[in-house]
Amino acid sequence: MRGNGGSKGMRLIARICVAMAASGAGGVAFAQDQSFAGGYQATMTPELAARLKAADLAAGANFFERKCSQCHDGERTGSHAKGPFLWNAFGRKAGSVAGFEFSDAMKKTGVTWTYATLEYYLANTERAVPGKTMNFPGIPDDALRAAVVMHLRSMNDKPPALP
Numbered sequence: 252m253r254g255n256g257g258s259k260g261m262r263l264i265a266r267i268c269v270a271m272a273a274s275g276a277g278g279v280a281f282a283q284d285q286s287f288a289g290g291y292q293a294t295m296t297p298e299l300a301a302r303l304k305a306a307d308l309a310a311g312a313n314f315f316e317r318k319c320s321q322c323h324d325g326e327r328t329g330s331h332a333k334g335p336f337l338w339n340a341f342g343r344k345a346g347s348v349a350g351f352e353f354s355d356a357m358k359k360t361g362v363t364w365t366y367a368t369l370e371y372y373l374a375n376t377e378r379a380v381p382g383k384t385m386n387f388p389g390i391p392d393d394a395l396r397a398a399v400v401m402h403l404r405s406m407n408d409k410p411p412a413l414p
């Protein structure tokens with residue numbers, strides 16, 4: 252998919268058109284969509300905080316077991332597999348843990364893993380980190396994604412305070 256700028260551009264234009272049509276206020280929709288076009292955008296919002304508080308922890312753990320654990324070890328004594336181990340991911344700089352060969356794309360994000368940055372990454376991994384090597388597209392369901400982020404929170408010596 253990478254290097255295929257044409258179809259990517261077309262998809263972006265299509266998305267902007269849909270957003271404009273849906274909102275009826277083209278200018279605003281365009282401005283909002285632009286924030287996704289360039290680089291890593293993630294902020295804590297009251298909406299996200301509420302979703303995290305309401306998260307179904309069992310669903311998050313279950314999804315992690317079924318999908319993420321194919322590539323990630325989530326144990327305290329974790330070791331790297333296809334993906335890096337995720338214990339203590341919160342507060343860590345993306346692409347920084349020793350002993351795992353990250354993509355340049357991941358190393359260059361400059362992101363520290365927080366509720367907001369993890370949530371944004373897991374929404375659409377290629378949008379967040381174009382060129383990443385994690386072969387998993389994302390979790391489109393908002394509630395499930397929040398549940399998985401809350402499960403990641405539990406994989407910590409000191410789980411961070413809730414937002």
Ligand code: HEC
Pocket residue numbers: 315318319320321322323333334335337340343344345346347348352353354355356357358369373382383384385386387390399403
């Ligand atoms: C097919 C294998 C695979 C699957 C499935 C997968 N990952 Fe990954 N993951 C990776 C790889 C490989 C990387 C390193 C990406 C890079 O360097 O670009 C990674 C990186 C990450 C990182 C960044 C870690 C760091 O230290 O910077 C997080 C967080 C993460 N994955 C979470 C998840 C979660 C949560 C799931 C399940 C929803 C998941 N991954 C599913 C392979 C996978």
